[in-house]
Amino acid sequence: MSTEKTINKWLITITVMLPAIMEIIDTSVANVALPHMQGSLNAGTDEVTWVLTSYLVANAVVLPMTGWLARVFGRKRFLMTCIVLFTLASLLCGASPNLAALIFFRIVQGAAGGALIPISQAILMETFPPHQRGMAMAIFGIGAMFGPIVGPALGGWITDNMSWRWIFYINLPIGIIAMIMCAFFVFDPDYLKRKAGSIAIDYWGLFLLVASMGSLQVVLDKGQQEDWFNSSFIIAFSVITVMATIALVWVELTHEHPVINLRLFKNVSFSAGNLIMFVVGFALYSSIMLIPLFLQTLMGYSATDAGMVMAPGGVATLMTMPLVGAALAKRDGRKIVFVGLLLGAASMFIMQGLNLEGAFWDYTWPRIVLGFGLAMIFVPLTTVTLASIPRHEMGNATGMFSLLRNIGGSVGIAMAATLLARYQQFYQTSLVSHITPYSTTWQMRFSGLKQAIITKGVSVTESDSKALGMLYGAVRRQAGALAFNRIFFVIGVAFLIIIPFLFLLKRPSHEVEEGGGGH
16 A cells, blocks of 8 residues: 555645646636626626625535545545536536526535645645655645636636636536546545444534534625624624534534534644634735735726736745745744744735835735745645644544635635725825815915816816816825725734744654654
């Protein structure tokens, strides 16, 4: 068995990377195509965002139960089923005649996709010996970063040149290749073969998990739109989230074969790693949403140009990850994460100084600093957090770890959107209070604009309102820039706050593990 594993180590890596990359790209690829979908499916903005939300909700529900499902059905069979379902759902998403059908198939796609990343991670962690796990996670990380870099650009290009339906059809060849490779190169370890099929199903756990995760995702996604707790809709879903989560914890701790093994959190190192990953997800997803928004709404960049600002940061991450993976075999992963968190905070504090006069490079280089930081956080944090987990719990552990990153991301995006609206209002009010018709600066600016408008052939009465409109626009842009700067500062502080939790992480001892790693 061990020789078979060493021969197939890299083949197994490619096999599990394909479906994982397919899933990661699909998370971000649809964002760009939303306006096109809206037009062709005759849907409102509120309705069309459910194409994204439905996918994330289904994803969040399946992520934590991945390990349990792998034990019930056998990991290889479960992985192959997920790939087939994901590929089939992609085909049906592309062929959807209306919005309701598209949302339904996106739910199926999200449910199938939710398990792909944790299973891939669990297989990789088992395939590589302990001293090479850092490298295994680095390779996986390169694939994970490849998605967000390629996803939006690919989605935009396909949507512009073909049709939004092709962003789903593109999964078909990848799914078929992944399916064939999985059939030949992935095998269930002995401990999974013994247990498959002999497990009592935890129906209450399943129901409460769907209720809590689904409600939480709806609250986070629709909160800002519905004005949070001023809306009875949001209050109702928040109550369901809290009640279902409390009941879920009780059921899972008392059930003999729980859907999610919460006892793993007794391991302090695992709990600390998950908490850090939650905050990293919060900081990463919110900043990645804010940068293109800043460039497109305030600087007038096109979607492609905003993507070009983001791309070098992704390239920095890709280049750094293999080096981090190699360093992990000899160095303490916690120290690498510490440097990564400092770089993440530094990049946010640089962005806090962004203004409306900046050039392309001013916006690009802080993103590159963040790129280096992320490479130094993701790989070591995953390796150190999962190092002390027994092999038979690896599926459970990777599922929980991915779930906390995703929830952190959802919380980050929801919070950033809310703060942006509130801060813009606050700064606009405070800026307007300084503008009075008696100020000489105001009078000079106003008459200058008015003259410029009149020279273009606009009547004197009309030029008054146009000049006022332009000044109001300038105030709004300035208020917007100040709001973005304030949120970048908050995200930078979030990176620093979690540094003390690194002391709770246990350093994996490669030598000890290697001795006991073969059982």
